Amino acid sequence: MKKQTKIILTLIALPLIALLLFLSQELLNSYYSRIITLIGIYGIMAVSLTLVNGISGVFSLGHAGFIALGAYTSALLTLSPEQKEMTFLIEKLVWPLNSIQIPFFWATIIAGLVAAVFAFLIGWPSLRLTGDYFAIATLGFSEIIRIFALNLNSITNGALGLKALPDHTNVWWAWGWLLVTVACVLSLAYSSFGRALRAIREDRVAAQAMGINVFKHQLMAFVLGGFFAGISGSLYGHWLSTIDPRTNTFGILLTFNILIMIVLGGLGSITGAIIGGALFAFLSEWLRFLEGPINLLGFKIMGISGMRMLVFSGLFVIIMIFWPRGLMGRSEFSWDGLVSVFKRRYKR
Amino acid sequence: MDPKTLLQNFVNGLSLGSLYALIAIGYTMVYGILRLINFAHGDIFMMAVYFALFFVTLAQLPWYLAAILAIACAALLGFTVDRIAYKPIRNAPRISALITAIGVSFFLESLAVVVFSGIPRSFRTIFPQSLNEMIIIGGEMEVKYGREVIVGGIRFPVISLITLIVAAIALVFLWWFIFRTKVGMAMRAVSLDIQTTSLMGVNVDRVIGMTFALGSALAGIGGILWAIRYPQVWPYMGFIPGMKAFVAAVFGGIGSVPGAVLGGLILGITEVMMVGIMPAAAGYRDAFAFFILIIVLSIKPSGLLGRPEIVKV
Amino acid sequence: MSLLTLENVTMKFGGLTAVEDVTLRVEESEIFGLIGPNGAGKTTVFNMVTGHYKPTAGRILFRDNEITALQPDKITRTGIARTFQNIRLFKDLTVLENVMVSQHHTIASNGKAVTWFFKSVSRLGYSEKEREMRNKALELLSVLGLEMLANEKSSALSYGSQRLLEIARAMATGATLLLLDEPAAGMNASETAGLVDTIRRIRDDFGLTVLLIEHDMKLVMGLCERIMVLDHGRTISEGVPAFVQKDVRVIEAYLGREWVTVGK
Ligand SMILES: Nc1ncnc2c1ncn2[C@@H]1O[C@H](COP(=O)(O)OP(=O)(O)O)[C@@H](O)[C@H]1O
Ligand SMILES: [Mg+2]
Numbered sequence: 035m036k037k038q039t040k041i042i043l044t045l046i047a048l049p050l051i052a053l054l055l056f057l058s059q060e061l062l063n064s065y066y067s068r069i070i071t072l073i074g075i076y077g078i079m080a081v082s083l084t085l086v087n088g089i090s091g092v093f094s095l096g097h098a099g100f101i102a103l104g105a106y107t108s109a110l111l112t113l114s115p116e117q118k119e120m121t122f123l124i125e126k127l128v129w130p131l132n133s134i135q136i137p138f139f140w141a142t143i144i145a146g147l148v149a150a151v152f153a154f155l156i157g158w159p160s161l162r163l164t165g166d167y168f169a170i171a172t173l174g175f176s177e178i179i180r181i182f183a184l185n186l187n188s189i190t191n192g193a194l195g196l197k198a199l200p201d202h203t204n205v206w207w208a209w210g211w212l213l214v215t216v217a218c219v220l221s222l223a224y225s226s227f228g229r230a231l232r233a234i235r236e237d238r239v240a241a242q243a244m245g246i247n248v249f250k251h252q253l254m255a256f257v258l259g260g261f262f263a264g265i266s267g268s269l270y271g272h273w274l275s276t277i278d279p280r281t282n283t284f285g286i287l288l289t290f291n292i293l294i295m296i297v298l299g300g301l302g303s304i305t306g307a308i309i310g311g312a313l314f315a316f317l318s319e320w321l322r323f324l325e326g327p328i329n330l331l332g333f334k335i336m337g338i339s340g341m342r343m344l345v346f347s348g349l350f351v352i353i354m355i356f357w358p359r360g361l362m363g364r365s366e367f368s369w370d371g372l373v374s375v376f377k378r379r380y381k382r
Numbered sequence: 383m384d385p386k387t388l389l390q391n392f393v394n395g396l397s398l399g400s401l402y403a404l405i406a407i408g409y410t411m412v413y414g415i416l417r418l419i420n421f422a423h424g425d426i427f428m429m430a431v432y433f434a435l436f437f438v439t440l441a442q443l444p445w446y447l448a449a450i451l452a453i454a455c456a457a458l459l460g461f462t463v464d465r466i467a468y469k470p471i472r473n474a475p476r477i478s479a480l481i482t483a484i485g486v487s488f489f490l491e492s493l494a495v496v497v498f499s500g501i502p503r504s505f506r507t508i509f510p511q512s513l514n515e516m517i518i519i520g521g522e523m524e525v526k527y528g529r530e531v532i533v534g535g536i537r538f539p540v541i542s543l544i545t546l547i548v549a550a551i552a553l554v555f556l557w558w559f560i561f562r563t564k565v566g567m568a569m570r571a572v573s574l575d576i577q578t579t580s581l582m583g584v585n586v587d588r589v590i591g592m593t594f595a596l597g598s599a600l601a602g603i604g605g606i607l608w609a610i611r612y613p614q615v616w617p618y619m620g621f622i623p624g625m626k627a628f629v630a631a632v633f634g635g636i637g638s639v640p641g642a643v644l645g646g647l648i649l650g651i652t653e654v655m656m657v658g659i660m661p662a663a664a665g666y667r668d669a670f671a672f673f674i675l676i677i678v679l680s681i682k683p684s685g686l687l688g689r690p691e692i693v694k695v
Numbered sequence: 696m697s698l699l700t701l702e703n704v705t706m707k708f709g710g711l712t713a714v715e716d717v718t719l720r721v722e723e724s725e726i727f728g729l730i731g732p733n734g735a736g737k738t739t740v741f742n743m744v745t746g747h748y749k750p751t752a753g754r755i756l757f758r759d760n761e762i763t764a765l766q767p768d769k770i771t772r773t774g775i776a777r778t779f780q781n782i783r784l785f786k787d788l789t790v791l792e793n794v795m796v797s798q799h800h801t802i803a804s805n806g807k808a809v810t811w812f813f814k815s816v817s818r819l820g821y822s823e824k825e826r827e828m829r830n831k832a833l834e835l836l837s838v839l840g841l842e843m844l845a846n847e848k849s850s851a852l853s854y855g856s857q858r859l860l861e862i863a864r865a866m867a868t869g870a871t872l873l874l875l876d877e878p879a880a881g882m883n884a885s886e887t888a889g890l891v892d893t894i895r896r897i898r899d900d901f902g903l904t905v906l907l908i909e910h911d912m913k914l915v916m917g918l919c920e921r922i923m924v925l926d927h928g929r930t931i932s933e934g935v936p937a938f939v940q941k942d943v944r945v946i947e948a949y950l951g952r953e954w955v956t957v958g959k
Binding site for chain 1: 467481482484485499617632672
């Protein structure tokens with residue numbers, strides 16, 4: 035297929051997706067349209083973690099920390115001063131946060147930047163470590179964020195959390211940011227820079243011997259991943275409309291959920307990350323029946339909470355053992371690939 | 383801090399640290415052999431507590447039998463986890479094993495939620511009257527309600543002393559096991575060089591399984607002592623102690639059993655001392671371990687007693 | 696001025712002395728052989744030169760600049776590149792990509808990394824540089840006879856081709872000194888003969904200097920202009936092939952003392 039054809043196809047596909055999203059908003063009820071928004075948010079989380087864990091060969095378990103940072107940052111910037119006055123009961127919110135309110139777009143950008151700064155600060159000491167140690171250090175970092183969220187009353191409102199966030203996050207914000215994320219991560223991954231990252235993933239020692247400054251490259255990938263995690267946090271917070279540090283919403287469980295998405299989709303594939311995010315959103319809605327009352331042959335069984343997580347984690351371990359490549363392996367969507375899939379179908 | 387409080391805190395920290403040490407040993411032994419952070423270790427710790435609870439409340443067993451059975455079940459669980467989840471991917475990239483371990487950890491947690499429900503239970507009332515007083519001692523805050531031993535005018539909670547004694551016995555047993563039995567010798571050999579050992583006709587998988595079982599049993603002992611000290615039992619109770627024990631293992635030098643013990647003790651003592659000196663910072667005590675981790679890893683990743691690892695080229 | 700100088704270099708691993716007090720000079724545009732029995736410390740010498748190990752004692756100079764214990768990527772950027780005895784290609788990348796990775800440092804070093812990061816994300820002024828790198832990589836591949844395999848995954852290549860790809864990848868860094876660690880290992884006779892020609896050709900055409908480790912004595916004696924022999928980490932002989940070949944110490948090292956006495 036010619037390059038021009040591909041560009042034209044892409045230019046047709048994007049408005050088509052936009053049209054579908056528009057129709058979904060018009061035709062579906064609010065429950066489903068909220069899920070479609072959530073898929074966009076999950077997509078950003080999964081793609082940004084893929085950049086770090088799938089492409090640049092470091093293994094971060096701190097994604098939820100950056101998402102939480104993003105959520106708090108943008109919530110504090112979009113809530114009105116009066117609301118903040120009412121919410122902060124334990125201690126007053128510090129100046130100047132207590133008196134500013136800015137548009138959602140800028141709050142989201144700042145959320146990304148704050149998360150990126152923290153990614154830099156945590157990456158700087160811990161990226162000198164390899165493999166597992168880095169994983170643990172980032173996990174520790176996200177725990178530290180959670181603990182500070184619970185205790186730093188004058189900024190986070192401690193255990194009370196933040197409530198009644200304006201419901202800014204709609205399908206357009208979520209999928210728009212997803213498009214930006216995918217465009218950035220894709221062009222990075224398939225540039226010379228991304229090639230270097232993938233080389234590091236394949237063999238760190240050899241990459242270094244070929245003149246690549248491993249630390250610098252991984253740090254930049256980690257910071258960009260942190261930036262988009264922060265963006266997704268802003269969107270997620272305004273989608274949930276509450277940030278409650280006592281639940282596991284922004285804890286290690288969130289990181290684990292994103293891991294499920296990217297492993298399901300194929301660790302190292304950006305396309306796979308988006309598919310994984312969508313599948314996860316659908317599955318976790320669909321599996322809700324496991325936790326509600328079930329009518330089995332006339333017997334009513336009480337719903338058992340925790341069943342969904344049990345299914346997900348069981349599925350996750352099974353995928354890792356029997357099907358570690360996931361849906362996409364490390365390959366990406368391409369028009370050529372799509373055509374060849376159809377050709378194969380047609381021949382049969 | 384006056385000398386009396388200091389000594390009190392020291393003993394408290396020592397006993398907390400010996401719990402970290404008991405858990406850390408499992409991490410360090412598995413890491414020494416497989417280069418795998420067994421994320422599920424903290425959850426085996428949690429399961430052991432539930433087993434004990436189950437044996438006392440439902441099976442109506444006397445507490446000492448319940449404790450022994452629970453520890454045995456924990457060992458069996460550790461062994462099973464290795465067989466089912468880790469053995470099939472022994473030769474996969476290390477990162478796959480790490481990811482799988484995280485999955486296993488969440489699987490055990492959600493299993494506990496489904497089977498035992500996510501509502502925290504009390505561990506306090508399950509032990510018979512004869513021990514009740516001792517057990518009521520619970521966490522540091524509740525010391526004044528429990529039985530204490532008074533030495534030279536200084537009060538020590540009984541549970542701290544019992545923890546120290548049990549941990550010491552467990553460590554002596556461990557030392558005997560590693561250095562005086564055949565299986566222990568095989569474990570040491572496997573952790574030095576897994577390939578050569580398997581060429582020598584040692585059944586490496588069995589040795590690895592034994593290592594998981596042994597580490598899990600120690601975590602089980604730690605779990606029960608932990609639950610007596612902080613008598614709230616719930617499915618996520620293993621996460622923070624597990625992480626801290628891992629920090630202790632890294633601090634002491636991962637792969638080294640004496641290092642794990644040393645790291646655990648130091649972590650326990652500094653943690654209790656920190657809260658003693660700055661009571662306002664008590665909310666941050668769980669963050670403290672992670673700060674230590676990041677600092678240790680940046681300054682001396684091989685830990686106190688570990689050997690520095692040179693990447694072979 | 697020698698191109699590469701090792702001054703009294705020693706490397707200890709705990710109680711084991713892998714390299715002891717080795718002094719070595721490699722002159723501009725020569726092909727220098729480093730030989731010795733297994734475990735003699737040859738690869739360790741390479742690892743010290745390329746910065747993977749930090750010598751316990753001694754100095755290493757490249758064009759009179761000290762490079763002892765610089766980071767490996769820095770050393771590569773000063774002009775030394777290597778291949779690995781146990782092939783370390785980027786398995787999941789294509790042959791072409793493997794070579795292009797080595798050119799990355801030319802655009803990303805000296806604080807330009809951040810600029811390039813943003814250029815890559817935004818794709819500004821990007822494709823022309825990329826095309827340049829691609830052409831140069833293809834050129835190198837054709838020098839080593841791998842151009843037909845450019846789009847294969849590197850792990851799909853035969854053993855011999857993988858060794859050649861390692862050489863192409865090292866050359867693509869723009870290095871002037873190549874360190875080849877057992878480039879003929881696993882090659883058959885005709886492949887080895889081809890390799891000898893190739894090494895000579897790249898030395899002449901690209902103005903390179905080659906330091907190589909090899910067990911195939913025919914190759915070493917035919918190709919190298921000077922040779923140094925290591926045994927148990929120590930230099931036991933050094934000179935032109937004809938001299939080294941006859942040196943009793945070398946024969947002893949390879950075949951054992953008894954054999955030499957009996958032979959007499
Ligand atoms: N990273 C390391 N740690 C410990 N010992 C090493 C290391 N690298 C090499 N050695 C030892 O140094 C000696 C020399 O090894 P090497 O340089 O690979 O020999 P060769 O001449 O075969 O290339 C060997 O005994 C080897 O086991
Ligand atoms: Mg060698």
